[in-house]
Ligand SMILES: Nc1ncnc2c1ncn2[C@@H]1O[C@H](COP(=O)(O)OP(=O)(O)OP(=O)(O)O)[C@@H](O)[C@H]1O
């Protein structure tokens with residue numbers, strides 16, 4: 429699904445260049461459940477943002493299902509993001525004035541589908557993440573873990589090929605974290621969506637089929653976990 433070749437990202441801070449990604453090459457297979465791990469500042473979020481087309485690398489190429497996507501025009505990248513990529517962020521990023529159901533179907537509405545279709549699908553997805561009883565709740569009426577599962581349902585509304593999750597459990601307690609990770613695992617297994625997540629917690633390795641370890645902007649190790 430992803431073929432990453434010689435990817436680098438350099439931030440210029442004053443006169444000092446920071447090499448957040450340093451000539452990284454690797455592949456991710458379709459259907460993978462992959463985790464990016466490494467110390468704070470090692471470049472995990474930077475890598476995820478480049479793959480999610482939320483940022484432009486300084487050099488290198490990203491092939492998504494054979495298509496080189498780094499040099500596409502911004503409108504083409506925006507369409508790819510909306511149609512094929514889903515995002516889950518640490519801070520949920522739900523709209524406070526919309527209900528859980530409305531938050532979930534909003535990207536479907538933006539894509540211009542039929543309203544009965546995306547509304548029905550929004551309900552089904554909230555059922556799928558175990559929140560069928562919460563569809564009319566506003567974000568402030570939901571726990572952190574529930575809000576994150578709404579965000580996962582939202583990421584799925586346009587049937588993406590891949591979900592990117594940057595430390596989805598960073599703001600959650602242990603029990604909610606487990607529930608969120610198990611939701612991602614079951615989506616990967618049952619809906620067959622490719623999942624790429626970032627975590628600090630070594631314990632989260634158990635959820636990933638492939639673990640990429642980063643240090644100083646490089647991938648320094650890759651561990652497979654065939655039992656997942
Ligand atoms: N917008 C930016 N401008 C300048 N430097 C940046 C920017 N974003 C990240 N960096 C730097 O790039 C490096 C990698 O940052 P990144 O956020 O990818 O790390 P991370 O592995 O996700 O860390 P954390 O675990 O703390 O989230 C860091 O040294 C950081 O200071």
Ligand SMILES: [Mg+2]
Pocket residue numbers: 472473474
């Ligand atoms: Mg980060």
